[in-house]
Amino acid sequence: MPVDKNFKDSIYELMAQLPSDKVTTYGDLAAWAGYPRAARIVGGICHYGPTELPWHRVVNRLGDVARGFPGGPEVQIQLLAGDGIECQDWKVSDFEARRWRFVL
DNA sequence: CGAGTGACCGCAA
DNA sequence: ATTGCGGCCACTC
Numbered sequence: 855m856p857v858d859k860n861f862k863d864s865i866y867e868l869m870a871q872l873p874s875d876k877v878t879t880y881g882d883l884a885a886w887a888g889y890p891r892a893a894r895i896v897g898g899i900c901h902y903g904p905t906e907l908p909w910h911r912v913v914n915r916l917g918d919v920a921r922g923f924p925g926g927p928e929v930q931i932q933l934l935a936g937d938g939i940e941c942q943d944w945k946v947s948d949f950e951a952r953r954w955r956f957v958l
Numbered sequence: 959c960g961a962g963t964g965a966c967c968g969c970a971a
Numbered sequence: 972a973t974t975g976c977g978g979c980c981a982c983t984c
Binding site (some may be wrong): 884893903 | 977979980981982983
């Protein structure tokens with residue numbers, strides 16, 4: 855039974871494997887989950903899903919922090935800095951270099 | 959149960 | 972380069 859899990863469930867699994875010193879994007883998570891076009895719901899999952907997962911390590915395709923994040927982008931940047939990830943101008947420094955990848 | 963919303967992405971003009 | 976539009980799935984009203 856391949857992927858009997860729902861889209862949301864798959865996202866959680868991916869997030870659980872996301873290293874603390876790396877970041878990822880909504881579109882990538884969606885694509886790895888099996889829905890490359892469902893990046894929107896990924897952000898929705900962040901909003902409705904539990905905050906136990908490191909959602910702050912997830913940014914948009916441009917490496918920019920989320921726009922609707924509670925409190926503002928400063929909060930997300932602060933959280934990223936707490937994990938050892940530096941940011942600049944509301945964007946992750948060396949975002950592509952820190953971008954998490956499944957297949958290398 | 960139906961309709962609307964949402965922390966996005968990709969393409970077209 | 973910027974703006975506009977559609978599409979995807981899950982959650983709320």
